[in-house]
Amino acid sequence: MIATDPAFRAALDGLELVDHPVQLRLRSRDFYWYSPILKAELDGKAADLIVVPRTVDEVVRVAAACARFGVPLVVRGGATGNYGQMVPLHGGVLLDMARLDRTLWIERGRGRFEAGVRLGDADVLCQEQGWELRMFPSTRRQATVGGYVCGGAAGVGSIRYGQLRDAGSVLALKVVTCEPVPRLIELRGVDIGKALHAYGTTSIVVEVELALAPAYPWVEMVAAFDDFAAASQFAQALGESDGIFLKLDSLMAWPLPRYFRGLEEETLPEGRHIVMIMVAAGNAGTVRDLVRERGGAVTLERRYVEDRAITPIYEYTWNHTTLQALKVDKTVTYLQTIFPLGANVEALIASHEMFGEEVMAHAEFQRRQGRTNCSSLQVVRYRDEARLWEIVRGMETLGIRLSNPHSYILEDKGARVLSADLQLAFKREADPLGLLNPGKMSRWTAT
Amino acid sequence: MDGDMKAIDWQAVAADLAPIECITDRALVRQKSRDFFWYSPVLNERLKGVRGDLVVLPTSEDEVVRTLAYCHASRIPVTPRGAGTGNYGQAMPIEGGVVLDLSRLDRFLSLKDGVARVQAGLKLMDLEAKSLPQGWELRFHPSTRRTATIGGFIAGGSGGVGSIQFGGLRSRGNVLGLRVITMEEKPRVLELRGEEVMQAIHAYGTNGIITELEIPLARAWPWHEAVVAFNDIGRASAFGNALGEADGITKKLISVFDWGAAQYFKPLLTHLPAGQAVALCLIAEPSREAFAVLANDSGGRIVFERAAAGDAEDIPPLHEFTWNHTTLWALKADRTITYLQCLFDGPDYLDKIARAIAIFGDETPMHLEFTRVEGHVAAFGLQLVRFTSEQRLYEIIAWLEAAGCPVADPHTFVLEDGGMKTIDEAQLAFKRQNDPLGLLNPGKMKAFSPTACPAAGRPA
Numbered sequence: 001m002i003a004t005d006p007a008f009r010a011a012l013d014g015l016e017l018v019d020h021p022v023q024l025r026l027r028s029r030d031f032y033w034y035s036p037i038l039k040a041e042l043d044g045k046a047a048d049l050i051v052v053p054r055t056v057d058e059v060v061r062v063a064a065a066c067a068r069f070g071v072p073l074v075v076r077g078g079a080t081g082n083y084g085q086m087v088p089l090h091g092g093v094l095l096d097m098a099r100l101d102r103t104l105w106i107e108r109g110r111g112r113f114e115a116g117v118r119l120g121d122a123d124v125l126c127q128e129q130g131w132e133l134r135m136f137p138s139t140r141r142q143a144t145v146g147g148y149v150c151g152g153a154a155g156v157g158s159i160r161y162g163q164l165r166d167a168g169s170v171l172a173l174k175v176v177t178c179e180p181v182p183r184l185i186e187l188r189g190v191d192i193g194k195a196l197h198a199y200g201t202t203s204i205v206v207e208v209e210l211a212l213a214p215a216y217p218w219v220e221m222v223a224a225f226d227d228f229a230a231a232s233q234f235a236q237a238l239g240e241s242d243g244i245f246l247k248l249d250s251l252m253a254w255p256l257p258r259y260f261r262g263l264e265e266e267t268l269p270e271g272r273h274i275v276m277i278m279v280a281a282g283n284a285g286t287v288r289d290l291v292r293e294r295g296g297a298v299t300l301e302r303r304y305v306e307d308r309a310i311t312p313i314y315e316y317t318w319n320h321t322t323l324q325a326l327k328v329d330k331t332v333t334y335l336q337t338i339f340p341l342g343a344n345v346e347a348l349i350a351s352h353e354m355f356g357e358e359v360m361a362h363a364e365f366q367r368r369q370g371r372t373n374c375s376s377l378q379v380v381r382y383r384d385e386a387r388l389w390e391i392v393r394g395m396e397t398l399g400i401r402l403s404n405p406h407s408y409i410l411e412d413k414g415a416r417v418l419s420a421d422l423q424l425a426f427k428r429e430a431d432p433l434g435l436l437n438p439g440k441m442s443r444w445t446a447t
Numbered sequence: 448m449d450g451d452m453k454a455i456d457w458q459a460v461a462a463d464l465a466p467i468e469c470i471t472d473r474a475l476v477r478q479k480s481r482d483f484f485w486y487s488p489v490l491n492e493r494l495k496g497v498r499g500d501l502v503v504l505p506t507s508e509d510e511v512v513r514t515l516a517y518c519h520a521s522r523i524p525v526t527p528r529g530a531g532t533g534n535y536g537q538a539m540p541i542e543g544g545v546v547l548d549l550s551r552l553d554r555f556l557s558l559k560d561g562v563a564r565v566q567a568g569l570k571l572m573d574l575e576a577k578s579l580p581q582g583w584e585l586r587f588h589p590s591t592r593r594t595a596t597i598g599g600f601i602a603g604g605s606g607g608v609g610s611i612q613f614g615g616l617r618s619r620g621n622v623l624g625l626r627v628i629t630m631e632e633k634p635r636v637l638e639l640r641g642e643e644v645m646q647a648i649h650a651y652g653t654n655g656i657i658t659e660l661e662i663p664l665a666r667a668w669p670w671h672e673a674v675v676a677f678n679d680i681g682r683a684s685a686f687g688n689a690l691g692e693a694d695g696i697t698k699k700l701i702s703v704f705d706w707g708a709a710q711y712f713k714p715l716l717t718h719l720p721a722g723q724a725v726a727l728c729l730i731a732e733p734s735r736e737a738f739a740v741l742a743n744d745s746g747g748r749i750v751f752e753r754a755a756a757g758d759a760e761d762i763p764p765l766h767e768f769t770w771n772h773t774t775l776w777a778l779k780a781d782r783t784i785t786y787l788q789c790l791f792d793g794p795d796y797l798d799k800i801a802r803a804i805a806i807f808g809d810e811t812p813m814h815l816e817f818t819r820v821e822g823h824v825a826a827f828g829l830q831l832v833r834f835t836s837e838q839r840l841y842e843i844i845a846w847l848e849a850a851g852c853p854v855a856d857p858h859t860f861v862l863e864d865g866g867m868k869t870i871d872e873a874q875l876a877f878k879r880q881n882d883p884l885g886l887l888n889p890g891k892m893k894a895f896s897p898t899a900c901p902a903a904g905r906p907a
Contacts, residue, residue: 108669109733130582130666162694168737169695189740211695211733214582214666217560240822242614243586243621245663281560282663286620289641370692370824 002071002092004048011065015058016099018050027076028094032084034322035333036382037406042084047074047094054099056114056176056184056206063182063204066093066435073178074437075200077147078118080139082319084408085151085199089439097146100206106131110171112209115146124306131212134161134169138320145208149173150200153413154375156278156314158366159239159249161213165196165419171211175203177430185430193419194426199410201441202423203430217281218247220313222263222300223291224272228253228361229349231273234294236345238277239365239372244286248278250317253352253361256379259325262311267300276313278304318377321362325379333382333406335359335392337375340399344373347398354394357381376400409442452543455523457501460545464517467510468551470502479528479546484536486774487785488834489858494536499526499546506551508628508636508658515634515656518545518886525630526888527652529568529599532591534771536860537603537651541890549598552658558583562623564661567598583664586613586621587699590772601625601660602652606827608700608729608766610818611691613665616648618819624661629881637881646877651862653892654878669732670699670755672765674715675747676723680705680813683724684800684826686745690728691817691824696738697731702769705804707812708831711776714762718751727765729755770829773814777831785834787811788855789847792825799852800826807843809833828852861893870894 002008009017018024028046032038053059066073072092079086088094097116103125104112111131113122120141123133135157137143143152149170154163164170173187173195185203187194195203225231235251238244252275257268268274275296279287284301291298304312316324322334339347344363352361358381363374380391392402404412411420424443427436434444461469470476480499484490505511518525524544531538540546549568555577556564563583565574571592575584587609589595595604601622606615613621625639625647637655639647647655677683680703687703690696704712705724712719719725726747730738742749755764768776774786791799804813811830818827828847832840837858844854855865863870875894878887885897 109731160694166695167693167740168697168734171733171736189736211697211737213697214668216666241619242612242819242822243618245613245620245665280663282562282623283620285623285641290619293642367694370694372822 002069005069008065008069008071011068012051012062015061016052016054018052019048023050024048027079027096028088030079030081030084030086031319031323032082032087032408034082034326035406037385038084038408042087042408045087045089046091047088048091050094050096052096052099056100059095059100059176059204059206060182060184062093062095063176063178064180067178067180067182067433070433070435072435072438073204075146075150075204077116077144077150078139078142080137080143080147081151083405085440086147086437087408092435095204097144104207106212109212109214110209111212112207113145114207115144115205117145119143119145119148126212127215130215132215133157134211134213135164138314138318140314145210146205149196149208150198150205153197154366155318156248157213158364159246159372160367162367165193168211170196170208172209173205174207175205175430177203178435179430179432193422198423199437199440201410201431201437201444202427203436216245218278218304219281219284220300220302220304221277221279221284221287221298222267222313223275223277223296224269224299225275225294225296226272227295228273228352230295231275232345232348232363234291234296235275235363235365235374236372237294238275238287238290241290244283245280246278248276248314248317249365250276251361251363251365251374252276252321255357256321256325256360256362259328260316261324261327263300263316269299274299276317278314318364321377322379331382333380333388335376335378335380335395336403336405337378337395338401338403339374339376341368341371341373343399347400348374348376350398351395351400354398355391359391375403408440410440411442452500455500460501460521460523464503464514467514468504468506470504476500476502476546479531479548480540482531482533482536482538483771484534484539484860486534486778487858489837489840490536490860494539494541494860497536497539497541498543499540500543502546502548504548504551508552511547511552511628511656511658512634512636514545514547515628515630516632519630519632519634519884522884522886524886524889527602527656529596529602530570530591530594532589532595532599533603535857535865537891538599539860540888541860547656549658550596556659558664561664561666562661563664564659565597566659567657568596571595571597571600578664579667582667584667585609586663586665587615590766590770592766597660597662598657601648602650602657605649606818607770609665610816611698611701611824612819614819617645620663622648622660622662625657626659627655627657627881629655630887631881631883646873650874651888651891653862653882653888653895654874655881655887668697670729671732671735672753672755673728673730673738673749674718674751674765675726675728675742676720676750677725677745677747678723680724680804681801682746683726684797684815686742686747687726687815687817687826688797688824689745690738690741693737693741696734696741698728698734700727700729700766700769701817702727703813703815703817704773705813707809708773708777708814711780712768713776713780715751715768720750725750727769729765770816773829774831783834785832785840786857787828787830787832787844787847788857789828789830789852790820790825790855791815791828791852792820793851796825799850800828802850803828803830803847803852806846811843860891862891863893
């Protein structure tokens with residue numbers, strides 16, 4: 001095995017290497033086991049060697065060695081992905097970015113971070129200077145900045161700032177190519193698309209420059225509704241209220257709240273559908289009024305504080321919703337779907353009626369092209385694969401499109417053709433040997 | 448009622464109100480009875496002779512209450528006034544009487560968690576002078592930020608610079624509370640919260656006197672000004688829409704003008720390519736790069752940019768060329784010009800704009816303010832109009848209305864004929880409760896007719 005070849009090891013002399021089998025197995029996994037399909041496909045996949053670089057120079061050395069010896073190279077951030085984005089399909093080196101974790105600068109609404117900085121740490125550092133991250137995944141405490149831009153798409157904050165791929169969210173990526181003599185390239189503007197959400201298949205992201213937002217005092221709220229349609233319409237109306245400054249607007253159909261540990265019973269009343277909200281403190285009263293007007297009840301209202309001892313409500317939203325359910329019931333899985341703009345609420349209500357409790361509705365409201373829409377991470381009582389695809393086809397009749405979370409293939413996430421073209425072309429240039437995260441970009445594999 | 452007013456000895460009223468400061472000087476009273484109604488030739492004809500009889504300048508809520516009780520007893524009309532920066536005679540006392548100048552009620556009361564509580568007469572600029580050092584700014588403000596008061600804005604305005612982020616005054620959540628004094632024998636002090644505030648927002652002070660208000664502020668950004676030039680207005684408006692819908696680019700202002708309107712921006716002219724359409728934008732510092740890419744991709748060229756201006760520069764802040772300031776620049780050059788206010792909205796709103804331009808051409812030089820309306824991006828048209836006659840003006844308005852572009856007629860001082868279109872039942876009911884005799888800003892709310900109102904005169 002080349003990764004254990006003495007000549008290859010010699011090329012990495014002086015770097016932190018890990019090759020203990022337990023570590024190799026543990027650190028080669030992400031949250032792909034949400035999916036029974038991916039679980040069957042990816043269980044047992046592992047790297048042959050872990051390298052833990054501390055500087056960009058060390059990353060360059062690893063890339064050079066892999067290129068010279070023809071060793072596959074997969075980059076690991078916090079390993080909080082859900083589709084095996086960072087699971088090495090063909091062994092090789094796992095580049096663990098956890099120690100490449102310096103915050104380079106934060107100023108005037110922009111921050112530049114090394115790829116391995118944890119999002120939670122980045123956010124706190126920004127807040128100390130009056131700024132905060134525009135958006136983060138529900139895995140904020142574990143995920144890294146680099147992992148988020150390579151494997152993520154949106155998150156807490158998207159109700160205000162849209163998607164990670166929207167122009168102006170990510171300002172720059174510094175990448176290392178995988179060549180015998182690797183190059184360092186600064187991607188800005190539209191070029192960011194060459195590496196953004198590419199699962200590290202096109203280059204190794206070592207630095208990330210993000211646009212920030214001014215920090216607000218936030219209030220966490222939970223609103224409960226008897227009626228699912230009323231809850232959906234409320235969540236949409238809330239998202240469309242230009243005068244209400246939001247960070248989170250998440251809808252969960254009963255019985256999803258039954259799985260949520262760590263919140264009081266009165267916060268999650270039996271049989272009620274809930275909306276989880278983060279709102280600027282100044283608009284908490286406005287939300288309260290809107291909840292009442294729409295026939296709901298506010299069951300939780302508290303100031304958001306940075307405190308390890310408290311589970312923030314965002315840890316029940318986005319991809320954490322499924323995790324909370326899985327903690328209680330190993331048989332559930334989930335879907336990831338995109339809704340038709342302008343008709344999303346109708347589709348949401350129709351899908352809830354179509355499948356009942358077999359598909360527990362979970363919608364994350366967010367801005368898309370200036371409008372409020374939702375994507376959904378429905379939790380599914382899994383029977384078998386055939387039934388899962390039947391559900392997907394049923395959704396499609398309602399105009400709801402799948403962004404398949406049961407596939408580790410990049411293009412299966414509904415990547416737009418333009419960015420797929422851009423990424424394929426860049427991979428030819430920056431990873432001519434096809435060593436970066438092999439097997440994930442189907443268009444490369446096909447050529 | 449005009450006749451009744453003449454019988455009153457205003458010097459004596461002033462003496463009765465002492466020590467509340469009053470102005471009786473005719474020239475000063477006339478000055479304090481006017482706003483920017485003369486933007487409209489129609490209003491100019493109708494309102495040019497309007498004047499109050501006495502200006503009262505209360506410095507506390509108690510003095511407001513005393514003034515109102517006195518005027519109620521004397522059946523004297525009272526028209527509240529902020530800084531008089533309205534454009535439709537909102538603050539003009541068309542039946543004479545007292546002009547209640549609230550500019551001395553100007554205390555900044557508190558700022559907590561980004562919520563400011565202030566008195567109504569506080570100037571917007573002074574409000575921000577207090578909030579900016581703490582990192583907060585107004586969510587949106589009119590182009591008259593230097594002079595307008597917050598109470599005047601809320602009672603007479605609708606939106607402005609920042610509405611592309613937060614919508615307008617009528618969008619839920621932008622005004623949290625209002626303190627309102629009623630016009631009764633014993634004036635009551637009301638605290639309106641939540642949606643109750645809509646009863647008094649943009650009601651021209653016809654149904655209560657706003658003395659205090661509570662508004663949520665926005666965290667302040669470092670703003671950057673930019674002007675982008677385009678070969679044609681079509682491209683410029685498409686850019687305005689694209690920028691408005693770009694969720695990752697933080698902006699506070701997107702104003703688009705064709706050359707017919709931009710040619711009047713005298714201090715900016717050295718930077719504006721003749722004959723081109725322009726977009727005037729305020730962009731958050733970290734969004735500059737993405738903004739420049741979008742401008743370029745949209746066929747635009749950045750012809751001017753600078754960090755948001757201080758007050759000392761040759762070129763005024765860019766927002767002073769936008770919203771209702773645009774018409775002012777045009778009027779400085781050409782007194783025959785006036786303007787319109789319409790809403791271009793719906794999935795085909797860019798087409799509506801194109802059709803309006805195609806049919807009216809240089810008769811209505813285009814001026815667009817992109818804004819958020821009910822969760823999406825739309826544009827207000829504040830077209831300039833090369834005025835020929837009132838009849839032609841209303842032909843243009845009729846065409847716009849028929850084309851699905853509702854017009855908030857800026858050539859009327861009547862509340863319902865302006866932006867509101869229909870009788871706002873809540874505002875009308877609120878007036879019946881708070882001003883049964885119809886003494887507050889009379890003549891502005893058409894739907895209201897007062898209960899029997901004996902002749903005016905000083906109380907015995």
